[in-house]
Amino acid sequence: MRSWLLLFACNLMWALQFTCIKLVEGQVGGLFTVWAPMTLATVMLYPLIRLEKHRTPLSRKDALTFLMLAGLGIFPGQVILTWGTRLSLASNAAMLMLTMPVSTALFAVLFLKERMTPVRWVSFAAALAGVLLCSGGDLRNLDFGSGYLIGNLLIFSGTLGSAFYNSYGKRMLERYSPMEMLFYSYAAMFVIVTPLVIWLEPESFLAVPHFTRQTWTGMGLLTFFHNYLSMVLFLKALQKLDAIQTALCNYLVTVFGLPVAAIWLGERLSPAAIMGGVLVLVSTLVITIWEELRKRQRA
Numbered sequence: 201m202r203s204w205l206l207l208f209a210c211n212l213m214w215a216l217q218f219t220c221i222k223l224v225e226g227q228v229g230g231l232f233t234v235w236a237p238m239t240l241a242t243v244m245l246y247p248l249i250r251l252e253k254h255r256t257p258l259s260r261k262d263a264l265t266f267l268m269l270a271g272l273g274i275f276p277g278q279v280i281l282t283w284g285t286r287l288s289l290a291s292n293a294a295m296l297m298l299t300m301p302v303s304t305a306l307f308a309v310l311f312l313k314e315r316m317t318p319v320r321w322v323s324f325a326a327a328l329a330g331v332l333l334c335s336g337g338d339l340r341n342l343d344f345g346s347g348y349l350i351g352n353l354l355i356f357s358g359t360l361g362s363a364f365y366n367s368y369g370k371r372m373l374e375r376y377s378p379m380e381m382l383f384y385s386y387a388a389m390f391v392i393v394t395p396l397v398i399w400l401e402p403e404s405f406l407a408v409p410h411f412t413r414q415t416w417t418g419m420g421l422l423t424f425f426h427n428y429l430s431m432v433l434f435l436k437a438l439q440k441l442d443a444i445q446t447a448l449c450n451y452l453v454t455v456f457g458l459p460v461a462a463i464w465l466g467e468r469l470s471p472a473a474i475m476g477g478v479l480v481l482v483s484t485l486v487i488t489i490w491e492e493l494r495k496r497q498r499a
Contacts (some may be wrong), residue, residue: 206437209262213430216292229396230282232404242386248379256376270388273365281358287351293402296355303363311368378435
């Protein structure tokens with residue numbers, strides 16, 4: 201029960217991400233939006249690592265694994281998702297997070313040796329259809345230079361990265377504590393993103409002294425709640441629950457994210473976007489109910 205409560209709190213904090221990205225996009229680039237909060241969160245994690253009684257020495261093999269988790273999991277889950285949110289709507293991003301359970305189920309088949317069932321394939325196809333439907337009129341215009349289609353596809357790619365991290369990363373929790381795993385993952389991201397943000401977005405550093413209250417609010421929420429507290433709580437829950445179980449709670453991101461975007465940003469959803477979100481939600485509920493029924497049958 202405690203693990204589920206932790207997941208509930210995590211999703212509430214994650215729901216702030218999309219609105220915060222919109223709050224800061226006027227003054228900083230997408231890379232800096234990820235790099236600065238994550239770097240500060242890494243510094244905040246270091247004292248917690250030092251306080252742990254039993255620390256696992258980092259081997260060279262595990263260091264390469266953390267680099268892979270950062271490059272294939274956190275980078276798309278943070279950077280690419282941020283780029284997608286800047287090209288789309290915060291409310292769209294919140295709805296597209298509903299693809300997380302289905303994506304995690306697919307990766308669980310690949311990495312955790314779970315069996316892919318016809319229901320999972322149907323759910324995944326329905327989720328993809330919902331992603332495209334959320335793009336509304338952009339499908340008719342086929343405008344890949346602007347509009348929401350490309351942004352929504354980037355957001356979906358980001359959810360795939362997060363699903364990969366949640367599934368494959370569970371193996372690392374067998375040897376490392378949640379704090380250690382998070383710290384080493386963020387440290388790997390620092391190695392990957394720092395050269396990119398210096399090369400591609402040097403102007404973001406110059407903008408820091410001129411941050412508005414809105415930008416500071418967004419960066420502060422991204423640092424403490426999204427990159428620090430929520431991830432610590434999530435990895436603690438992941439130790440007790442299966443990867444698919446933890447991902448099934450991600451639909452709460454939409455439940456929280458849509459009203460947050462509506463209140464802070466005044467966003468409104470089109471009928472097509474609502475239909476797309478409903479389709480993704482249905483695919484999520486189908487696989488959720490199916491997994492629960494399978495467990496009861498085994499019992």
